Amino acid sequence: MNTASIAVAGIVERNPAWIQMLGLCPLLAVSSSVVNALGLAAASALVLIGSNTIIALMRNVLPHFARLPAFMLLIAGLTTLAVMLMEAFAYELYLGIALFVQIIVTNCIILGRAEAFASRQPVWPSFLDALGTAAGFAIALIVLGSVREVIGQGTLFAHVDQLLGAGAANLTIQILPEHQRLLLAALPPGAFIVAGLLIALARTIHEVSARG
């Protein structure tokens, strides 16, 4: 497998959310808006790329039996780091989604890539694998977040200043008029319905493209 295809595989063939169905708890909980989705995607990417790279560096000195405790130590440390950075630099967003960023520790996407890939591969491929998987998860989050925000609130990028600072406040786009929104999409049941439809769409595209 060449290096570019490692990253692409993480985005398309084994997209962690739509194909492997992993990490769905934070995905459904946080995707009520694009800004929340971006925040979780960035934190997950930091942890995933950090853990995969460090684990690949350690793989030759780490005996088999000490593998899981070492992985968990690193993943928990990186998650705490992500939460601390968010508390310092995006406090409003921290107040909204910190609880879900904290549970990145238990996200099976991250331990899965550490165990299945980074513990047996050199640093560069492991980095690319993490990059692709993080991008795949981010795309799933952002697509779900966009659809739910447009239908549920009629906007895109609402509260973007929480992520990029006060100067970005006017980036919010009003797509639907105020009274034409369907609140269900922004609520938890809406997360399941919209995610279900998107998974069906992703699978259909997958099958059609496989058939040629």
Place this chain on the structure above:
Amino acid sequence: MSARTRGFLVLMTTTLVVISALAAVFEATRNRVESNRARALWRHAQSLTGVDDLHKRGTPPAAGSAIRLDDGRGLLFGSVEGYGGPIDFLVLLTPSHAIAGMRVIRHQETPGIGDFIDQPDSDWMRQFIGIDAESVHQIDAKTGATITTDALWRGVHGLVKKVEGLQ
């Protein structure tokens, strides 16, 4: 070196590196986080009291203390141990010591179960308004969030009693 010794050494080194990194980031971001917290706290206090120059008082008072507003109302700063960690909250008292409002500023309660406390306009939270500290325990508990609701009762009751005792 046996695999056992090597595993032990690698785990110890990893632990030390992770702890040092976290401690360094904690120190480096400490001031920023504190000013973020102070700003958020004053914003909550302003929306609760309707007084918009509160932030000019500088660093917010510690939990367990209070400030008297110009119109005689009291703004109380509290913190109580909840299910997932400390719950920081504000209580606004009328001059006759009835609760005029209450706001949870920061908490780590379970999402979807105990996090209803951060919605100040919910029916449940509005039950605090207009009662005195002794009646707080008559507010219904929420199914599944007994520890969270119990913490808020204890927190509000204890805070009001403590501040009244200081006077």
